[in-house]
Amino acid sequence: MDKNYKIEVIEDVAGLGLVKGFKVAGVGCDIRNKNDMSRLDTALIVSDVLATASGVFTTNDVKAAPVLVDMAHLDASSKVKAIIANSGNANACTGKQGMADANDTCKFVADIYGVKKEQVLVCSTGRIGEFMPMEKLKSGILSASEKLGNDDQSSENASRAIMTSDTRPKTVLVNVEFNGKKFSIAGMAKGAGMIEPNMATMLAFLVSDVSISQNFLKESLRMAANKTFNRITVDGDMSTNDTVLCLCNGAGDVEISETDADAIEAFRAGIIEASRVLARKIVGDGEKITKVVEVKVKGARDEAQAEKICRAIGNSLLVKSSWFGCDPNWGRLTDAAGYARTGIVLDKIDLYYNDVEVLKAGQPVDANKPKWCEIVANKTFTITMNLNLGTAEESILSADLTDEYVNFNKGE
Amino acid sequence: MDKNYKIEVIEDVAGLGLVKGFKVAGVGCDIRNKNDMSRLDTALIVSDVLATASGVFTTNDVKAAPVLVDMAHLDASSKVKAIIANSGNANACTGKQGMADANDTCKFVADIYGVKKEQVLVCSTGRIGEFMPMEKLKSGILSASEKLGNDDQSSENASRAIMTSDTRPKTVLVNVEFNGKKFSIAGMAKGAGMIEPNMATMLAFLVSDVSISQNFLKESLRMAANKTFNRITVDGDMSTNDTVLCLCNGAGDVEISETDADAIEAFRAGIIEASRVLARKIVGDGEKITKVVEVKVKGARDEAQAEKICRAIGNSLLVKSSWFGCDPNWGRLTDAAGYARTGIVLDKIDLYYNDVEVLKAGQPVDANKPKWCEIVANKTFTITMNLNLGTAEESILSADLTDEYVNFNKGE
Numbered sequence: 001m002d003k004n005y006k007i008e009v010i011e012d013v014a015g016l017g018l019v020k021g022f023k024v025a026g027v028g029c030d031i032r033n034k035n036d037m038s039r040l041d042t043a044l045i046v047s048d049v050l051a052t053a054s055g056v057f058t059t060n061d062v063k064a065a066p067v068l069v070d071m072a073h074l075d076a077s078s079k080v081k082a083i084i085a086n087s088g089n090a091n092a093c094t095g096k097q098g099m100a101d102a103n104d105t106c107k108f109v110a111d112i113y114g115v116k117k118e119q120v121l122v123c124s125t126g127r128i129g130e131f132m133p134m135e136k137l138k139s140g141i142l143s144a145s146e147k148l149g150n151d152d153q154s155s156e157n158a159s160r161a162i163m164t165s166d167t168r169p170k171t172v173l174v175n176v177e178f179n180g181k182k183f184s185i186a187g188m189a190k191g192a193g194m195i196e197p198n199m200a201t202m203l204a205f206l207v208s209d210v211s212i213s214q215n216f217l218k219e220s221l222r223m224a225a226n227k228t229f230n231r232i233t234v235d236g237d238m239s240t241n242d243t244v245l246c247l248c249n250g251a252g253d254v255e256i257s258e259t260d261a262d263a264i265e266a267f268r269a270g271i272i273e274a275s276r277v278l279a280r281k282i283v284g285d286g287e288k289i290t291k292v293v294e295v296k297v298k299g300a301r302d303e304a305q306a307e308k309i310c311r312a313i314g315n316s317l318l319v320k321s322s323w324f325g326c327d328p329n330w331g332r333l334t335d336a337a338g339y340a341r342t343g344i345v346l347d348k349i350d351l352y353y354n355d356v357e358v359l360k361a362g363q364p365v366d367a368n369k370p371k372w373c374e375i376v377a378n379k380t381f382t383i384t385m386n387l388n389l390g391t392a393e394e395s396i397l398s399a400d401l402t403d404e405y406v407n408f409n410k411g412e
Numbered sequence: 413m414d415k416n417y418k419i420e421v422i423e424d425v426a427g428l429g430l431v432k433g434f435k436v437a438g439v440g441c442d443i444r445n446k447n448d449m450s451r452l453d454t455a456l457i458v459s460d461v462l463a464t465a466s467g468v469f470t471t472n473d474v475k476a477a478p479v480l481v482d483m484a485h486l487d488a489s490s491k492v493k494a495i496i497a498n499s500g501n502a503n504a505c506t507g508k509q510g511m512a513d514a515n516d517t518c519k520f521v522a523d524i525y526g527v528k529k530e531q532v533l534v535c536s537t538g539r540i541g542e543f544m545p546m547e548k549l550k551s552g553i554l555s556a557s558e559k560l561g562n563d564d565q566s567s568e569n570a571s572r573a574i575m576t577s578d579t580r581p582k583t584v585l586v587n588v589e590f591n592g593k594k595f596s597i598a599g600m601a602k603g604a605g606m607i608e609p610n611m612a613t614m615l616a617f618l619v620s621d622v623s624i625s626q627n628f629l630k631e632s633l634r635m636a637a638n639k640t641f642n643r644i645t646v647d648g649d650m651s652t653n654d655t656v657l658c659l660c661n662g663a664g665d666v667e668i669s670e671t672d673a674d675a676i677e678a679f680r681a682g683i684i685e686a687s688r689v690l691a692r693k694i695v696g697d698g699e700k701i702t703k704v705v706e707v708k709v710k711g712a713r714d715e716a717q718a719e720k721i722c723r724a725i726g727n728s729l730l731v732k733s734s735w736f737g738c739d740p741n742w743g744r745l746t747d748a749a750g751y752a753r754t755g756i757v758l759d760k761i762d763l764y765y766n767d768v769e770v771l772k773a774g775q776p777v778d779a780n781k782p783k784w785c786e787i788v789a790n791k792t793f794t795i796t797m798n799l800n801l802g803t804a805e806e807s808i809l810s811a812d813l814t815d816e817y818v819n820f821n822k823g824e
Contacts, residue, residue, distance in 0.1 A: 062750030062758045093746060093758060095775055128743040129776055240747055317729070317813070318821055325822025331540040334505060335652055338474030346474045346505060363507055364541055401729070403815035409730055410737025 005178035005266035013173040015155030019186045020209040021048040021251025023148040026157030029140030031088035040161035042140035045083040051249035053080035054218040056225040058242035064092035065102040066122045077118040078214035085123040092128040092240045101132045125201040159188040170281040174274045178266040183210045183254040187274045191282035201239040211250030221246045228275035231396045232283045233314045283397045288404035292380045296395040299386040305342040306394035312340035314398035323400035328372035348388040417590035417678035425585040427567030431598045432621040433460040433663025435560040438569030441552030443500035452573035454552035457495040463661035465492035466630040468637040470654035476504035477514040478534045489530040490626035497535040504540040504652045513544045537613040571600040578603045582693040586686045590678035595622045595666040599686045603694035613651040623662030640687035643808045644695045645726045695809045700816035704792045708807040711798040717754040718806035724752035726810035735812035740784035760800040
């Protein structure tokens with residue numbers, strides 16, 4: 001089927017300032033309490049006009065204060081002026097004081113721009129169980145508001161300010177063209193890492209110049225997150241702060257009308273592509289990993305079965321250890337698939353490393369063994385398990401488990 | 413409430429030969445194909461008379477041939493003469509040939525003792541995806557049948573023959589006295605380890621001199637396994653071969669009648685105690701671990717909620733890494749409890765390391781921090797999380813995750 005749109009994807013761009021009508025800044029205000037103002041820790045994203053906004057949040061029972069505040073704000077207001085994000089302190093497990101601080105942060109930003117508190121969103125990542133140093137954060141916000149720009153340096157500073165144990169900023173620009181019209185989506189993310197005695201929070205911020213209804217944005221963002229950010233795993237630990245936000249300010253020429261099938265298709269493709277690139281960057285920069293592995297399960301009875309097996313394989317310590325050791329250990333793969341307890345039949349399973357057959361109807365194709373070993377030594381490869389039970393499929397991106405991961409995370 | 417029984421538990425005994433009417437042997441027949449007959453790899457357990465038998469098996473969709481054969485045998489016959497067990501080859505993922513080999517093994521033992529094939533059970537642990545060296549195994553069985561005894565050396569050889577990456581044999585003897593009567597339960601187990609590119613199989617064999625019905629034995633064994641073997645985790649990976657078997661031969665004076673409440677209580681207490689000791693030994697000898705941690709969840713709405721949270725905590729890579737580092741990281745504990753998604757409320761949670769309060773109603777009791785750090789540096793400690801939502805509770809035994817575990821399991 002021909003697509004009615006064209007997509008250009010540019011990775012590792014300056015950042016969000018590349019999209020019309022957005023200005024950003026990243027500054028340092030020593031949120032980590034280390035007397036170091038040079039470490040960027042506060043990012044401010046501001047839209048010239050109020051933007052349609054939506055978010056997808058962690059489903060952890062224990063949600064950090066900023067997550068609870070953002071959920072309430074998006075319920076109260078479909079339009080948002082700004083996002084304020086900090087690294088170094090997660091404002092999680094901080095009780096009433098934490099909620100007051102998150103609300104106060106939004107109010108402080110809102111007052112600068114003369115909008116309602118509900119028209120500001122807040123995200124935090126870093127150390128948990130400690131109160132936010134509010135005076136420092138506020139001075140950071142003031143400084144950021146004075147430095148706002150759409151130049152490359154401002155964009156890059158913002159994408160660096162949300163990093164914790166990330167080794168590099170993660171950004172993408174997606175330009176979409178359809179029916180002679182053009183729009184852009186830019187994104188930045190921080191990844192699965194937890195330096196300081198803490199947790200693997202992922203944050204992603206997407207901005208676009210389209211005009212769109214909140215309902216349709218919500219639906220599209222949820223779908224994109226499900227296909228991308230919810231299909232990655234580094235250590236299987238879901239954070240209290242995971243957040244994906246998207247602002248669409250209508251500063252461009254394109255309206256994504258719910259009656260325009262081409263527009264819908266193009267916007268969805270764009271937001272999925274931007275999310276996919278960021279999700280892959282998050283796994284690829286996972287703590288102390290050496291390999292990114294795509295796990296695909298095909299021929300499942302339904303998507304739920306395929307997803308369960310993908311996650312069992314992608315989170316198995318034994319499987320992940322064997323990837324680290326370049327060991328093409330199919331036994332651990334079938335074992336993990338089996339303990340997902342979805343009703344698989346070993347004798348029906350075909351298994352592949354990239355395109356090379358490993359199991360045919362549950363039996364090893366030993367002649368191919370030299371080729372498996374070659375593939376598993378690569379930095380990225382794909383494992384495909386065909387259950388031969390139905391037609392559903394799912395995939396996730398995972399990473400290996402290394403001795404350095406354990407040492408990095410063993411703490412104090 | 414007073415107990416109507418007295419239990420004596422003796423750990424690290426010689427083994428199963430200590431129970432009346434059982435003889436055992438352990439021999440080496442080079443199942444690992446390393447030209448090394450000195451490595452014990454074949455254990456034979458024989459009851460003088462046919463014994464009432466029951467088993468609990470892995471619930472993995474992918475079950476190894478011996479598991480499938482044993483399930484069929486126990487369905488066909490309530491009485492069993494012998495158990496034949498080997499290490500070095502798991503006979504898993506071996507298709508029709510594997511099934512034929514497992515059946516053939518039982519037939520071979522049955523012929524020696526003039527019983528039916530269905531009156532022999534078989535267990536295998538070790539490398540998967542390779543066919544059993546049947547000629548070697550048969551010569552091992554013959555040799556074992558000639559060496560059967562109830563002396564200490566025979567018992568110890570049997571308990572060593574089932575070891576894979578275990579560093580020591582695991583045995584227990586439980587003597588129970590009630591209403592002036594005495595019976596014994598002895599057990600041996602092999603643990604959660606996977607040297608060779610394989611999987612964490614646990615096997616446990618219990619024998620007793622009571623006479624008992626198969627139905628009641630089945631019920632008691634299942635209950636005991638649920639409270640003990642199913643409440644341990646080293647790496648969260650469930651094997652294709654996990655098996656617990658119990659034989660009761662009636663060689664003693666005690667009948668466990670279903671109408672005798674005292675007998676029932678005493679037998680259950682005995683089998684639970686024997687299983688508990690073996691389960692703890694399995695975790696304590698987990699691959700490259702340095703710590704054994706009991707995770708207790710109290711005040712849950714129901715046992716299912718408590719168990720889910722226990723498992724989320726006990727299997728979290730971040731939690732396990734922090735134990736390794738002696739880091740009293742309560743944030744990772746509440747994070748894991750939250751992503752079990754059972755509907756917990758952080759503000760209600762009380763958390764303890766041993767008896768020291770860490771969180772009170774979700775807030776850290778910072779004054780206790782020096783004490784937490786002391787406790788987490790111990791080789792064993794208990795984490796208790798009170799959800800304050802109800803009255804149900806559950807616990808599991810877990811272990812830390814070490815850099816050496818990863819290196820040990822990275823394979824080729």
